[in-house]
Structure formats: structure tokens, C-alpha cells
Amino acid sequence: MTITHRLSLPALAVLLIASAIAAVTFGPADITPGEVWLAIAHHLGIFPESPVSRLRDAIVWELRLPRVLTALGVGAGLALSGAVMQALTRNPLADPYLLGLSSGAALGAVLFLLLGLTLLMPLGAFFGSLGALALALLIAQLLGGATPSRAILAGISIAALASAATSFLIFWSATGDSYREILSWLMGSLSGSTWSDAGLVCLALAACLPIILANGRALDAFAFGDTAAASLGIDVPRLRWTLLGATALLTGIMVAIGGAIGFVGLVVPHAVRLAVGSAHRKLLPHVLLAGAIFMLWTDTAARTLFDPRELPVGIITALIGAPVFLAVLLRYRRIT
Amino acid sequence: MSLSVTALSVEKSGTAILSDVGFSAPPRRITGLIGPNGAGKSTLLSALLGLLPANGHIAFEGYDLPRLNRRDRARLLALVEQSAATEERLSVRDVVALGRIPYEAAWQSEPSPEDDTIIDKALSDTGTTGFASRRFTTLSGGEQQRVHVARALAQQPRLLLLDEPTSHLDIRAQLQLLALLRQKAGAGMTILVALHDLNLAVRFCDHLVVLANGRVAAQGSPAEILTPELLRSVYGVSARLVSDTTNGRPLIVYDEAIAEGDAQIPD
Numbered sequence: 001m002t003i004t005h006r007l008s009l010p011a012l013a014v015l016l017i018a019s020a021i022a023a024v025t026f027g028p029a030d031i032t033p034g035e036v037w038l039a040i041a042h043h044l045g046i047f048p049e050s051p052v053s054r055l056r057d058a059i060v061w062e063l064r065l066p067r068v069l070t071a072l073g074v075g076a077g078l079a080l081s082g083a084v085m086q087a088l089t090r091n092p093l094a095d096p097y098l099l100g101l102s103s104g105a106a107l108g109a110v111l112f113l114l115l116g117l118t119l120l121m122p123l124g125a126f127f128g129s130l131g132a133l134a135l136a137l138l139i140a141q142l143l144g145g146a147t148p149s150r151a152i153l154a155g156i157s158i159a160a161l162a163s164a165a166t167s168f169l170i171f172w173s174a175t176g177d178s179y180r181e182i183l184s185w186l187m188g189s190l191s192g193s194t195w196s197d198a199g200l201v202c203l204a205l206a207a208c209l210p211i212i213l214a215n216g217r218a219l220d221a222f223a224f225g226d227t228a229a230a231s232l233g234i235d236v237p238r239l240r241w242t243l244l245g246a247t248a249l250l251t252g253i254m255v256a257i258g259g260a261i262g263f264v265g266l267v268v269p270h271a272v273r274l275a276v277g278s279a280h281r282k283l284l285p286h287v288l289l290a291g292a293i294f295m296l297w298t299d300t301a302a303r304t305l306f307d308p309r310e311l312p313v314g315i316i317t318a319l320i321g322a323p324v325f326l327a328v329l330l331r332y333r334r335i336t
Numbered sequence: 337m338s339l340s341v342t343a344l345s346v347e348k349s350g351t352a353i354l355s356d357v358g359f360s361a362p363p364r365r366i367t368g369l370i371g372p373n374g375a376g377k378s379t380l381l382s383a384l385l386g387l388l389p390a391n392g393h394i395a396f397e398g399y400d401l402p403r404l405n406r407r408d409r410a411r412l413l414a415l416v417e418q419s420a421a422t423e424e425r426l427s428v429r430d431v432v433a434l435g436r437i438p439y440e441a442a443w444q445s446e447p448s449p450e451d452d453t454i455i456d457k458a459l460s461d462t463g464t465t466g467f468a469s470r471r472f473t474t475l476s477g478g479e480q481q482r483v484h485v486a487r488a489l490a491q492q493p494r495l496l497l498l499d500e501p502t503s504h505l506d507i508r509a510q511l512q513l514l515a516l517l518r519q520k521a522g523a524g525m526t527i528l529v530a531l532h533d534l535n536l537a538v539r540f541c542d543h544l545v546v547l548a549n550g551r552v553a554a555q556g557s558p559a560e561i562l563t564p565e566l567l568r569s570v571y572g573v574s575a576r577l578v579s580d581t582t583n584g585r586p587l588i589v590y591d592e593a594i595a596e597g598d599a600q601i602p603d
Contacts, residue, residue, distance in 0.1 A: 092423060214442060220430075221437055224420035230387050232491070233410030233438040278424035281445055332423060 008276065012289040019293050020072065023300045024064045028307055029056065036060055067303075068296060070193035070257060071313075073201030075264055075295020076288045077208075077254045081247040082265020083272075083287045084212055087219040087280060088240055091148040092270070092332045093325070096129070096251040097262035099151060100158030104132025105255035106186060107162040110169050122200060126252030132158050133248050148332070188261035188314020190299050197257045204253035208246040209288075215243060216280035223278070261295075261314045263321020268294050270328055338363050339384075339495060339526060344392030346376075346383050352550055353379045357392070359545045359555050361528050366521050368541030368558075369530040372571055375547040377530040381497050384528075385415055396495055396526075410438035414488035416498040419481070422472065428483050429468045432458055435490025458489040462516060478509025485516060496520065498529040502536065514540040534588050538562065546570055562586060568594060 024036045038051045039060040050057045078096060085094035096102050108128020112121045139154035140147075170182055184191070218239055221229040230236045254261070268291040269283070276282050295313075298320070302313035339361040346354040354376045361367035369377050383390040386402055386409055394401040401409065414435070422431075435458065436451045447455065459465040462482045467475065472483065481501055488496055498517070502510040510533075518540060521527050531537040537544060538558040546554040546561065548570045554561040567575045572594050577586040 090423070217437060217440060217444075221434060223422040223424045223426060223431070223434070224417070227382070227387065227415070227417060228420055228434075230406075231385055231410065231413070231415040232434060233407040235406055273425060277430075278426055279430060 009285055009289070012286060012293070016072070016289055016293050016296075019296050020068050023068050023071075023296050024060060026300055026304050027059070027064060029059050031056060031060060031064075040065070066195045066198045067190055067193040067299070069198040070201055071190050071296045071299040072292040073198065073205055074190065074254045074258045074261065075268075076292040077201065077205055077250040078261065078264040079268035079287050079291020079294065080208075080212060080265075080284065081250045081254075083269035083280075083284060084219070084243050084247050085265070086269060087222055088243055089148075089151060090222060090225065091151050092328055093148050093152050093266070095263060095266040096247065096254075097159075097260060097264075098266065098325070099136050099155035100132045100162065101129040101136075101248065101251045102255050102260040102262065103159040103162035103166070104135075105129035105252045106260050107166045107169075108252070109256050110166050110182070114169055114173050122253050122256035125256035126249055128162070129252040129255065130245070130248040132162060133244060184312050185259040187312035188259040188317065189302070189310075189312040190258050191303065191310055191312075193257070200253060201257055204250055208250050211242060211246050213284055215239060216284050219243075219280040219284075220278075259312070259314060261317055263317050263325065264291060264295060266328065267317070267321050267324045270324065339367075339394075339396045339528065341384070341395075342393045344380070344383060344390055344394065346379055346388060346390045346550075348379075348388075354383065354390070354550045357547075357550070357552055359552050361526060361545070362543055363397075363526050364521055364524050365542040366517055366527045366529060366540060367543040367545060368537040369528060369545050369547065370532075370534060370537050371547035371553070375570075376550040377547055378499055379550075380547065381415065381499050381528070381530060384497060385409070385413060407438050410491060412493060413495045413497060414491040414493035416481070416484045416488050416496070416501050418500045419477065419504045420484060421480075426472050427469055428464060428472055428475070429455065429459070431472050431483050432464075432468075432486045432490050435487040438491060454492065455490055458486040461489055461520075462486040463512075476509075478505045478512070481505060481509070481513060482516070485513065489520070494526060496525055496527045498527070500530050500532055503532060510536060534562070534567075538585050538588065539583075559586060562588070 021033050021036055025031045025033055035052045035056060038047070039057045041047055042050045042057065043061055052060075082095045085096065085099065086092055105125040105128040108124040108126070108131070109121050111128070112124030117124065135158050136151060136154045139157070140151045143150045143154070166186065170179065218229070218234050221232045221234045226236050269287050272283060272286045272290050276286050298316045299313045302311045302316050305311065341360070342358045344354055344357040345352060357380065369380065371377055379388070382388050384394060384401065386406070390402070396412065399412065401413070404412070432455050433447055433451070436447060436455065439451070456465070459468050462485050464479070464482050464486050467479065472480065475483065481504075485501070502513055505513065514536060517527050517529065529541070531541075541558060544555065544558050544561060545552060546566065553570050554566055562577060564575055564577065567573055567588070574591045574594055576589045576591065578589055580587045
């Protein structure tokens with residue numbers, strides 16, 4: 001409506017690109033933005049000979065760029081999942097992590113890994129998140145309707161169960177380095193992201209984005225509940241299962257790549273809602289870009305703050321997210 | 337062309353909620369749906385909206401309602417619930433604009449100029465233009481309910497269904513809302529409203545349908561059908577009907593609840 005609202009999306013897009021370039025330059029080896037452009041241009045075939053040294057080119061192209069792209073995609077996917085779940089379940093506390101989807105996805109991923117189905121691991125994560133989602137909805141239903149706090153309690157019990165099962169599997173099968181690596185992944189970490197990780201994340205987003213964005217207006221119809229949505233001509237059960245399926249897929253893939261990174265789906269949509277309001281056609285694209293930027297900077301902080309040691313990024317998102325969770329809880333205390 | 341319902345029955349997990357319900361609601365009139373709690377009023381409205389599986393026939397203005405697709409049905413029928421709340425940050429205008437959803441194209445990003453005109457009209461018809469830019473959650477119950485009616489009007493329905501829309505309102509807001517419905521009926525809309533307050537129903541409705549235990553116990557004009565015997569058998573109360581000299585309609589004066597065993601509830 002106002003000029004600021006019309007410009008907010010392009011502004012976020014510019015911020016995203018600038019952040020990505022800046023993030024690639026951050027790290028133990030000093031690389032300038034110019035070198036980043038030159039390396040990218042070289043790999044896109046503009047310069048046949050690399051204008052930067054082979055080592056610096058490899059740092060940009062093999063290490064930092066795939067990681068930055070993965071972080072952008074994971075952040076976008078998790079934030080979008082949170083926004084969709086909050087609208088569909090009319091639950092301001094809904095988040096893939098808090099409802100147990102992430103833990104379910106982690107269990108599915110670890111199970112497939114141990115069964116030797118390494119390549120199908122993202123599929124295992126998808127099944128895990130879908131199973132956790134179905135279980136959370138079932139438990140909330142058994143409790144007599146999914147109020148926000150009931151859904152969260154159901155999520156907690158599922159997360160506890162799935163985490164225990166995951167820990168049990170790891171305890172009996174993993175040793176030494178792989179143990180450490182799996183634990184770090186479980187806490188949520190994007191370290192060691194490759195081009196194929198970035199590709200998978202982008203593929204999942206490409207599959208789910210059109211479905212989610214096309215239903216933005218239908219999500220608005222849920223503001224006053226299922227009956228109100230149905231009376232506006234929305235096919236409520238079909239839309240609910242389609243969109244929850246899409247969020248389970250997004251969460252599953254993001255967890256397969258980055259582990260259980262929590263609270264992104266809670267922090268980003270609430271912050272964006274304060275800025276642009278609740279209308280989903282406007283909210284969802286902003287959440288997409290803001291989620292990507294948020295994840296990029298938290299991940300950049302995770303890998304540079306305590307250099308040379310790297311922090312699992314899930315610790316940072318939890319440090320930011322837990323207070324936000326409490327704030328949301330207080331703000332909506334009437335309905336939870 | 338009226339709303340005509342024949343042999344409508346609804347079951348929920350094996351129990352009959354509505355059995356063989358048949359009635360008609362005359363066009364351009366307010367029909368009141370009355371009956372005690374649990375009589376099936378809300379279920380009936382849901383069935384008319386196609387929100388739950390039902391057997392029977394529902395015809396309105398030549399349309400076979402259950403056969404219409406959702407979008408077409410939402411252009412013909414609108415619903416106002418008892419009290420629908422939200423936690424979303426929506427302005428009053430945003431809420432009214434929801435009524436345009438059944439008309440919007442899939443990728444339409446903002447209301448069209450035509451939509452805006454219809455939204456403006458719905459706001460002014462309901463006297464809510466003054467707070468169009470306020471946050472919905474900051475309004476009083478009566479104001480919120482008027483905004484819900486405005487949203488329903490933005491759907492440009494031919495048939496407006498309301499489920500106990502006055503339950504949470506003070507008496508002034510109740511009278512304002514029902515006067516608004518009168519005006520809309522006068523302008524050509526067919527209205528079916530479930531009401532708790534029998535005196536309001538008598539005062540504002542042209543036609544009444546009385547539900548008891550999922551069946552139609554009586555239907556007709558208020559003066560015809562409301563008798564002490566009906567109130568006794570349907571509501572389990574002893575009551576008198578006195579004539580209101582100002583408008584000739586009966587006024588119900590309640591005396592007492594009848595002890596459980598003495599009430600004759602029809603099956």
C-alpha cells in the first residue's frame with residue numbers, strides 16, 4: 001500500500017545478495033568482495049583462466065559458496081514452514097522444531113543412514129518429519145482439539161521420544177569421529193555443506209514454493225478458523241494436508257542437510273508479521289527472504305565467532321529463539 | 337424462489353443429529369431458526385453450507401446447493417458465526433476483504449477496484465466505515481460482529497446464514513444487528529438466523545422454524561406457531577403470550593421451568 005511496503009521486498013532481495021557476498025568474504029582466509037565476484041565469474045565461464053589463486057578460488061567456490069547457499073535455502077525453508085504451520089493450525093507457537101518434526105526427521109535420517117541407505121537419507125528425514133507431524137496432530141486431537149499449548153505439549157513428547165530413539169541408535173552404532181560429527185549435526189550445523197547439499201535444498205524449495213505461495217490468500221481465510229475458511233469456499237481438508245505435507249517435506253530436507261536447527265520458523269515469521277502484517281500474500285515472500293538472511297548471518301556467526309572452533313548454528317538460533325518463544329507465549333497468553 | 341430443505345438428515349458417529357428435517361425459508365424475508373441447545377441449529381446451518389456430509393435435498397433459487405462447487409456456493413451463501421475471533425494482525429478492512437476470496441483470481445495480489453467498491457459498500461452498510469483502518473482485535477464484541485456481517489455482505493450472497501449472532505452482544509448491539517438484517521432482507525436478501533432470544537425472534541423474524549431433538553417441531557409465522565403448548569413441549573418452560581399493543585406481535589413472558597418429568601419432549 002505505502003511506498004515502504006512496495007519497496008520492502010526488493011530491499012530485502014538486495015540485502016540478501018549483499019549479505020551473501022559479504023558472508024563469503026568472512027572466514028579465516030581474508031578474501032575481498034572483488035575476489036568473490038572474480039571467482040564466481042570464472043566458474044560461470046566468463047574468465048577461462050581463474051584471476052584469483054587456485055587456493056582462494058577453492059575456498060570461495062568449494063567451501064564458502066555452497067555453505068552460504070545452503071544456509072540461505074535452509075533458513076528460507078524453515079522460516080516458511082513455520083509461517084505456514086502457524087496459519088494452518090492457528091497456533092502462534094507452531095514451529096517445525098517445537099512440534100517435534102525436526103526430531104522426527106533426525107530419527108528418520110539416522111535410521112536410513114544405519115540401514116545403509118545413505119543416498120536416500122533425505123527421504124528418511126521426510127518420512128520422519130511426516131510421521132512426527134501426523135503423531136502430533138493425532139495426540140492433539142485425542143486431547144480434545146489442538147489448542148496451541150496442547151500441540152506444543154504433544155510436540156515435546158514426540159521430540160523426547162524421537163531424540164531418545166536417535167540417541168539409542170547412535171550410542172549402539174557410531175564410534176569416535178563419526179559420533180562427534182553426528183552429535184554436531186543433531187544440534188544443527190551447516191558445516192561441510194557441499195554443492196549437492198545446496199542443490200537438494202534448492203530442489204526442495206523449488207518443489208514446495210509454488211504450492212505454498214499460490215495458497216497465500218487461502219491461508220488468510222483461516223484467520224477465523226476452519227468453518228470460516230470453508231464458508232469462503234476453501235477446501236479445508238485438502239489444503240491442510242497439501243500444505244502440511246509441503247512443510248513436512250521442507251523440514252525433512254532441511255534437517256537432512258542441517259540437522260535440527262530450532263526456532264527459525266518461530267523467530268522469523270513473528271518478526272516479519274510485526275513489520276508487514278498478517279496478510280499472507282505479502283507475509284510469505286518476506287518470510288522467505290528474511291529467513292534466508294537470518295540463517296545466513298547466524299551461520300556466519302557460528303563459523304567465525306570462535307574461530308578456529310566452529311559452533312553448531314543450532315546453539316545460536318536457540319539462544320535467539322528461546323527468548324522470542326517466551327515473548328510470543330506472553331503476548332498470546334490469553335489463547336494458549 | 338425460496339430456500340427449500342427436504343428430508344435432510346445428518347449423522348455424527350452413528351448418532352442422528354438431524355432427522356428428516358424439512359422446511360422452507362421465504363425469499364427476501366428473515367427466517368428465524370429457534371430451539372433449545374442441542375436441537376441441531378448449528379448442525380443444520382453447517383449442512384446448508386456443505387460443511388458436513390448430509391442426506392436430503394437443499395434447493396435455493398433453482399440451485400441444488402450440495403452439487404455446487406465450493407467457490408460458487410461461497411458466492412451464493414455467506415455465514416456469520418456466533419463469535420469468530422482471531423489473533424492475526426488484521427485491520428477491519430482486511431477482514432471485510434476476506435469476503436472477496438470466492439471471487440479472486442488465483443494470483444491476484446490486491447483487491448481490484450471493483451472489489452474495493454464492494455468492500456466500501458459493505459463497510460458503510462454496516463456502519464463500520466469509521467473504523468476500517470483499526471485493528472480488528474481492538475473492537476468491542478458488537479463492533480466485531482458488525483464487521484463479520486460486513487465481511488459476509490462482501491461475499492454478495494443471495495442467502496445469509498447467521499448462527500446466534502447476538503449471543504455475546506449487549507441489547508443495543510443486538511437491536512442494531514437485527515435492524516441491519518431487516519434492511520438487507522428488504523433489499524432482497526434471504527436470511528436464515530439461529531436465535532436464542534425468542535422475543536427478538538418474534539420481533540424481527542417473518543417466519544420461524546422450530547427445531548427440537550433434530551426434527552422440525554413447528555414452522556410458520558411467529559403469531560401462528562408460538563403457543564404456550566409449543567414452549568412447554570420444546571423448551572420445557574411454562575410461559576404466557578401477551579399481545580404487544582405497539583406492533584401487534586406476541587410477547588413471551590416466562591413463568592418457570594417445568595420439572596424434568598413433567599415436560600413432554602416430542603421424540
